[in-house]
């Protein structure tokens with residue numbers, strides 16, 4: 001069970017309608033303090049107003065810390081740069097789930113459990129055949145992950161810690177299999193079963209790109225790049241899709257349904273769908289000489305065009321994942337002997353121009369994780385439609401770790417925000433003949 005770690009840090013006084021209210025202030029280990037307004041409505045009959053939750057902490061969490069001003073991202077206290085350089089995705093999964101880096105025995109037990117949950121129920125495969133071949137992989141992921149709750153009844157009791165752990169391992173283990181199946185289905189190729197003697201990411205690449213007609217050998221450099229890309233996407237504090245998972249979970253919904261809700265939210269182009277949108281934008285720009293035209297459009301308040309892969313609610317400095325993503329792009333291009341990828345040139349020049357432009361500087365708009373991921377994933381062989389499915393694959397561990405934390409939170413209750421009502425006052429019904 002999670003214990004409260006926030007500590008009292010004085011009070012904040014609110015003056016409202018000739019009364020003043022002392023509100024407790026809470027301090028965490030890093031980042032801004034929080035004013036505890038839980039009693040405000042009951043005491044002062046007033047709501048706070050924060051659409052988009054720009055100034056609202058929805059929970060207390062030990063999992064991920066972001067310092068948007070300094071461009072810092074920590075998973076359980078470890079910096080994303082250290083983890084990207086020294087760790088592997090499955091070890092990061094253990095860290096996010098259990099709070100500390102595993103020792104050899106813990107890692108072996110975890111690795112064995114995940115490996116032995118990678119297959120999906122054979123009847124789940126027939127689910128795919130209900131989709132059109134050109135269905136977007138995210139539509140398939142939403143549907144199939146939600147359907148897991150119909151197959152794994154023995155791990156849907158959210159009050160049983162053992163069942164929660166099995167469901168968590170099942171989701172982490174099966175999401176690559178489901179993502180690979182979504183790709184194979186769209187290609188009209190047969191599904192490829194997982195192999196237990198392969199690592200997590202190698203297994204995924206083989207299930208995605210192998211065909212029965214010939215041996216498939218995983219390229220270790222590309223597998224390492226893919227694994228690092230998964231690390232970069234694993235968790236990110238209370239982003240839109242994580243908040244969706246928490247809200248769905250707060251009603252007691254089973255973990256498979258909650259993760260399906262997270263996948264649905266991630267799909268949006270303002271969120272995880274931005275990697276697909278960013279690549280399409282780079283393809284539309286096409287050449288370096290057309291960049292000024294698009295910068296102008298991005299700055300035009302009457303044009304709803306935005307530079308996809310730029311800007312972030314929290315990072316008002318460079319997204320540390322974007323730097324690491326750029327490094328993966330170079331590693332993949334070097335391994336594949338791609339030396340003059342035109343879209344990389346467009347991306348680098350677009351970044352250079354934007355970072356010198358007063359509009360982007362004043363609004364603190366920097367490249368985010370989605371800016372370089374698209375060109376890298378395309379070089380790895382994935383179609384654009386698979387980009388957000390890969391984001392969902394990697395984020396599943398973050399969603400499930402946050403879901404677990406929410407369930408174990410002693411303060412946890414069903415999420416139910418209020419509103420500032422601006423509609424009609426009460427009025428009498430008017431019969432049709434009098435309207």
Ligand code: SDX
Pocket residue numbers: 052235236238239240269270271272274298299305306307308309310311312313314363365368369370
């Ligand atoms: C992810 O939350 C997370 O942690 C998400 C994520 C994760 O790991 O889970 O990091 C993953 O979603 C990354 C973001 C991917 N989305 C995009 O790249 C889409 C393009 N970016 C924008 O849509 C936007 O920057 C958001 C959605 C990311 C953030 O939007 P905010 O915080 O609500 O900021 P805003 O829309 O209020 O923008 C502030 C200003 C606005 O101008 P003004 O109204 O002040 O005049 O900056 C402008 C915006 O018009 N602006 C942009 C811009 N992003 C913001 N102008 C041009 N191009 C952009 N990309």
